[in-house]
Amino acid sequence: MDEDIPMDASELKGKRGIRRVINAFGYSLNGFAMAWKNEAAFRQEITLGAILLPLALWLDVSQLERIAMIACLALVIIVELLNSAVEAAIDRIGTDHHELSGRAKDLGSAAVLVSLLLTLYVWGVILFERFSHLLS
Structure with missing residues (x-):
């Protein structure tokens, strides 16, 4: 198996632990902002x-x-x-x-x-x- 190919999609995200939670929260706020602006x-x-x-x-x-x-x-x-x-x-x-x-x-x-x-x-x-x- 090629070592450069991640085993699953979670490896592509790059962040783990609290950093992942903080990033996810930011993405969620961005989603609300985009929905408010565009919908x-x-x-x-x-x-x-x-x-x-x-x-x-x-x-x-x-x-x-x-x-x-x-x-x-x-x-x-x-x-x-x-x-x-x-x-x-x-x-x-x-x-x-x-x-x-x-x-x-x-x-x-x-x-x-x-x-x-x-x-x-x-x-x-x-x-x-x-x-x-x-x-x-």
């Missing part, structure tokens, strides 16, 4: 989260309900970041229309929609159960 949907979802997160912390709900509400907000951001990563990778390959590229982008978009619908459902059920007495 309108990310900015919209962060804005929505900035409104709903304090509301989730303020509302008189159980701890488990609060965790579910916040977890759904986080899930939307996670899925949006992954969708944006897929779109960027596809766009790097080329901007020409290709069925598989379109499918990948549509699947990512569908994942974001599912996360948003889940958030709407969880928040709706919790708010309705907690505050339905105000409607009667």
Whole structure:
């Protein structure tokens, strides 16, 4: 086996231990900055989260309900970041229309929609159960 060829991908990264953790944190912050700069949907979802997160912390709900509400907000951001990563990778390959590229982008978009619908459902059920007495 050639001694110059790394055994696995982790050898290509070059950093280990705390230096790797520090670098990974920096890359993550860079990812957030790039998403904010280049992705309108990310900015919209962060804005929505900035409104709903304090509301989730303020509302008189159980701890488990609060965790579910916040977890759904986080899930939307996670899925949006992954969708944006897929779109960027596809766009790097080329901007020409290709069925598989379109499918990948549509699947990512569908994942974001599912996360948003889940958030709407969880928040709706919790708010309705907690505050339905105000409607009667």
